[in-house]
Amino acid sequence: MSVSATASAVARAEAPAATPSRTAHGPGSAPARPRSVPSWVWALPPVAVLALAFLYPLALVVQQSVTPDEGGVSLDPYADVFASEVFRDALTTTVWLAVGSTVGCLVLGFVLALVIAFVPFPGGKAVARFVDVFLSFPSFLITLALLFVYGSVGMANGLWTDVTGAAEGPFHFLTTPWGVLLAEITYFTPFVMRPLLAAFSQLDTGQLEVASSLGAGPVRIIRRVILPEALPALAAGGSLVLVMCLNEFGIVLFTGAKDVTTLPMLVYSKAILESDYPAACVVAVVNIAISVGLYGLYRVVSRRAGA
Amino acid sequence: MSAAALAPAPGGTAAPSGIRFEGVTVAYGGNVVLDRLDLTVEPGEVMALLGPSGSGKTTALRAVAGFVRPAAGRVFLGGRDVTALPPHRRGIGMVVQSYALFPHLRVKDNVAFGLKAHRTPKAEIPGRVTEALELVGMAAYADRHPRELSGGQQQRVAIARALAIRPGVLLLDEPLSALDARLRSGMLAELARLHRELPDVSILYVTHDQVEALTLADRIAVMDRARLQDCGTPQELYRRPRTEFTASFVGNANLLPVTVAGEGAVAFAGRPLAAPTDTAAPGATATLCVRPHLVGLGAGPNALTGSVTEVQWRGSTHRVHADVDGHRLMADLRELREPPAIGDPVTLHFAAEDAVLLPAGTAGASGAAP
Numbered sequence: 001m002s003v004s005a006t007a008s009a010v011a012r013a014e015a016p017a018a019t020p021s022r023t024a025h026g027p028g029s030a031p032a033r034p035r036s037v038p039s040w041v042w043a044l045p046p047v048a049v050l051a052l053a054f055l056y057p058l059a060l061v062v063q064q065s066v067t068p069d070e071g072g073v074s075l076d077p078y079a080d081v082f083a084s085e086v087f088r089d090a091l092t093t094t095v096w097l098a099v100g101s102t103v104g105c106l107v108l109g110f111v112l113a114l115v116i117a118f119v120p121f122p123g124g125k126a127v128a129r130f131v132d133v134f135l136s137f138p139s140f141l142i143t144l145a146l147l148f149v150y151g152s153v154g155m156a157n158g159l160w161t162d163v164t165g166a167a168e169g170p171f172h173f174l175t176t177p178w179g180v181l182l183a184e185i186t187y188f189t190p191f192v193m194r195p196l197l198a199a200f201s202q203l204d205t206g207q208l209e210v211a212s213s214l215g216a217g218p219v220r221i222i223r224r225v226i227l228p229e230a231l232p233a234l235a236a237g238g239s240l241v242l243v244m245c246l247n248e249f250g251i252v253l254f255t256g257a258k259d260v261t262t263l264p265m266l267v268y269s270k271a272i273l274e275s276d277y278p279a280a281c282v283v284a285v286v287n288i289a290i291s292v293g294l295y296g297l298y299r300v301v302s303r304r305a306g307a
Numbered sequence: 308m309s310a311a312a313l314a315p316a317p318g319g320t321a322a323p324s325g326i327r328f329e330g331v332t333v334a335y336g337g338n339v340v341l342d343r344l345d346l347t348v349e350p351g352e353v354m355a356l357l358g359p360s361g362s363g364k365t366t367a368l369r370a371v372a373g374f375v376r377p378a379a380g381r382v383f384l385g386g387r388d389v390t391a392l393p394p395h396r397r398g399i400g401m402v403v404q405s406y407a408l409f410p411h412l413r414v415k416d417n418v419a420f421g422l423k424a425h426r427t428p429k430a431e432i433p434g435r436v437t438e439a440l441e442l443v444g445m446a447a448y449a450d451r452h453p454r455e456l457s458g459g460q461q462q463r464v465a466i467a468r469a470l471a472i473r474p475g476v477l478l479l480d481e482p483l484s485a486l487d488a489r490l491r492s493g494m495l496a497e498l499a500r501l502h503r504e505l506p507d508v509s510i511l512y513v514t515h516d517q518v519e520a521l522t523l524a525d526r527i528a529v530m531d532r533a534r535l536q537d538c539g540t541p542q543e544l545y546r547r548p549r550t551e552f553t554a555s556f557v558g559n560a561n562l563l564p565v566t567v568a569g570e571g572a573v574a575f576a577g578r579p580l581a582a583p584t585d586t587a588a589p590g591a592t593a594t595l596c597v598r599p600h601l602v603g604l605g606a607g608p609n610a611l612t613g614s615v616t617e618v619q620w621r622g623s624t625h626r627v628h629a630d631v632d633g634h635r636l637m638a639d640l641r642e643l644r645e646p647p648a649i650g651d652p653v654t655l656h657f658a659a660e661d662a663v664l665l666p667a668g669t670a671g672a673s674g675a676a677p
Contacts, residue, residue: 206407210465212394213372213401214421214472224420228411 058288065281077278087266087283094262094287097177098245101184105241106234108185109192114222116193117200118208128197134190142187143254150174175257183251188244192237199233200226239298243291263287324350324385324475324509326371331380333366341366342533343380350385350475353502353510355520357556358530364513367530368478371511373397385475395424400469404481406461408453414440414464415449421472439471440464442501459490466501470508479512483519495522517557521545529553545598550669554596561602561636563595564667571659576632580609581659587666596663599626602638607656611636615647629653 068076081087115121116128149155150171157169173179203226211221249264261269263283271280326348333341341363348354356364369375370382373394381390389397400421408417418436427435440446443463453461462482469477479498483491499522502510514520520527521541529537529544529552537544537553548554551562565573565580567587573580573595580595587593604627613631625646627638638655647653 204405204407206403206405207409209372209374209394210401210403210407210468211409211420211424212374213397213399213478214468215395215398215424216420217393217395217424220424225409228409 061281061284064277065285068278077282081279081282081286086261090261090263090266090283091286093177093260094246094264097180097184097260097262098242100181101188101245102238102242104181104185105189105192106238109189109196109237110230110234112189113193113196113200114226117197118226131190131193131197135194137187138250139183139187139248140250140254143183143251146174146179146183146186147254150179174255177257177260179255180252180257180260183255184245184248187251188241191241191244192234195233195237196230199230203229235298235301239294243294246291246294247287263290324507325352325383326354326476326509326511327383327386328367328370329381329383331367331370331377331382333363333370333375334378340533341370341377344535346528346535346538348476348509348511350509351506353512353523353525355512355514355524355527356530357514357517357520357527358536359515359556361533362530363533364515364530365480366533368480368511368513371397371476372399372401372478398472398474399476399478400472400474401478402462402465402469402480402482404484406453406458406465406485408461408464408468410453412452413449414445414451414453414456417453417464418449418468418471421468425472435471439467442470442504443467443497458486459494462486462494463497466498470501470505475507475509477508477510479510481514482512484514484516491519495519498523521557527557529556531556547663548596548665551594551596551665551667552670554594554663554665555670559599559637559639561595561597561599562665562670563597563634563636565593565595565664567591567593567664573664575611576634578611578632580662582609582662582664583659584664586664592667594665594667594669596665597657597661599637599639600624601661602636602640602655602657604638604640604643605654605656608658609662610654610656612652612654615649615651615653617649618646620646627653627655629655631655 065077066073066075068074116124116131147154151157151174152168152172154171154174156171160166160169160171173182207225208221211225216224247264248262249268252260252262252265253268264287267280267283267287270276270283326346328344328346331341331344332339340361344363344367346354346367356367358364366375370377371384373389373392377390381388383389384397384399409420412420415433415436418439419432422432422435436449437446440449443466445460445463445467448456448460448464453464456464462485465482482498483494486494495518502508502523512520512523524541526538526540527544528535531552537549539547539549541557544553544557548557548560554560554562563575565575565582567584567589568574568579569584569589571581571584573582573584573593575595582595611629611631613629613636615627616630616635617626617628619626619628620642621639623642624639625641625643627640627647629636629638636655
């Protein structure tokens with residue numbers, strides 16, 4: 001008997017033993033499996049909750065943005081908002097603050113993460129853990145802390161007036177865009193450091209040592225070995241910070257910077273202070289569109305970078 | 308291929324050849340991991356640092372590379388004191404166990420890395436990269452990324468990268484330990500060929516594998532407990548080890564506790580044996596070292612009778628373990644047609660001139676193999 005013939009014979013011999021569980025329904029046969037619930041049914045509850053808690057209100061915002069006070073459906077609220085100088089200023093301020101903060105966070109976060117990861121110093125691990133804790137702090141806390149230091153009656157100005165006898169100190173930047181920038185960089189830098197520290201922990205230290213033995217100094221090693229490896233983490237952290245800065249409300253509100261109006265602040269003033277809900281919704285939709293657009297861009301870039 | 312082009316050239320970018328340790332001690336927080344190492348690697352010599360984990364061999368290599376700062380002593384490269392010099396100014400090539408190729412760079416860019424760091428003229432770089440890759444047979448893979456290469460290929464690229472800068476000293480830190488047995492054997496032959504083609508490059512080869520050390524090295528420095536235990540040619544260390552530790556770590560060894568009975572005679576478990584006794588006085592306790600492949604089956608000089616405790620078939624040989632008055636004796640015998648069974652009585656013998664008398668109590672931290 002050939003091998004294939006033998007296999008066929010074995011298959012025939014085993015077939016009856018295998019079939020009853022699927023086909024027989026009589027006494028003594030294996031019980032039929034209960035019909036399983038279609039998998040899409042399990043997705044219904046979370047989708048329903050998501051739709052009710054998020055998508056429906058979002059849809060209401062979009063609907064309100066195309067519903068002028070006079071009634072009907074119109075894009076006039078968009079035209080009015082886009083034409084207003086307040087909106088254009090807010091958009092400009094929001095974008096430059098977000099971009100500036102992100103760049104600051106990337107530079108500061110990269111340097112700090114480098115030091116923590118590659119320069120052994122006592123308490124280095126404690127600092128790395130503090131970065132994790134820092135992420136859980138509310139943003140207004142940082143602003144409050146900066147107010148204590150650089151506020152009109154803060155420590156820095158108090159020290160200045162005590163030492164010089166002057167009537168007031170020189171530090172008044174906290175209520176300017178620079179104060180918001182400082183607060184955002186201070187608060188969001190750990191959001192860049194966290195993925196960077198994770199990336200650095202995966203980096204083979206052998207690469208740094210070999211690079212050094214090949215004649216590369218510290219700057220070249222950072223530029224040619226560490227930075228390329230850190231790019232995906234930088235992109236991830238930077239995108240996150242950029243989106244968070246675009247939507248940041250608490251920091252801007254707490255600094256009390258009267259001349260600093262960002263899109264979230266504009267939404268607040270239009271909706272709460274002026275009761276102009278269509279305009280507030282238009283600004284909110286623009287804010288959401290920018291955030292989603294940036295997120296989409298990040299996904300495309302990170303996919304191309306292989307991150 | 309131009310291996311000569313990769314050899315250190317006077318007046319070129321190459322660092323001088325030869326390594327010298329002078330009383331090098333390395334300690335981490337009071338824990339001495341390398342203790343007063345004195346060792347010289349001659350220009351063009353392959354020196355293997357052989358020892359178990361924690362013996363200090365990698366620390367010694369890292370001291371040459373500049374990654375650890377000696378607490379005492381000096382390191383010289385080509386006669387120049389480099390103890391205080393940072394790693395990137397030492398001009399050495401280094402290959403590590405993990406290969407440490409830069410994953411974001413193509414093979415050719417990995418090899419060019421050191422050349423760019425040394426500010427080699429741009430026009431020279433492609434030629435030098437090709438030469439280095441041809442030397443290790445990887446020129447066809449120049450445009451690939453490291454992730455597209457096998458372990459053995461990555462190892463070759465790592466070697467090419469180290470050689471491209473024409474170093475006078477090449478440091479190899481367990482370079483083959485991540486490879487499987489077959490690849491390792493092939494790479495050993497490749498390294499031996501490279502050494503022949505680059506006769507002026509001093510190579511410091513750290514390994515815990517005695518086969519690698521015996522195959523490749525001109526000399527072997529045996530290390531244990533942060534200290535240099537022995538140093539010599541592979542043949543010297545294998546045939547005439549100076550300590551029990553060396554005898555057991557470089558090859559397999561039977562180590563029998565004996566008492567020197569007189570000139571050319573020792574007593575083992577109350578039995579007289581003939582052995583060279585030049586190094587010990589009568590009455591002294593010592594250890595007699597006999598290599599298993601020099602032990603014969605049946606009656607003969609220095610015959611010892613015991614019972615078989617284990618028989619291992621190893622293809623061309625049988626290894627027979629016997630218990631002789633509570634001491635284990637190994638014999639590597641040409642494949643036996645009728646090997647003895649466990650528990651059978653067996654008589655083994657060895658020639659007096661094949662035995663080496665060692666000072667007792669020199670087994671090292673890991674102990675001597677019985």
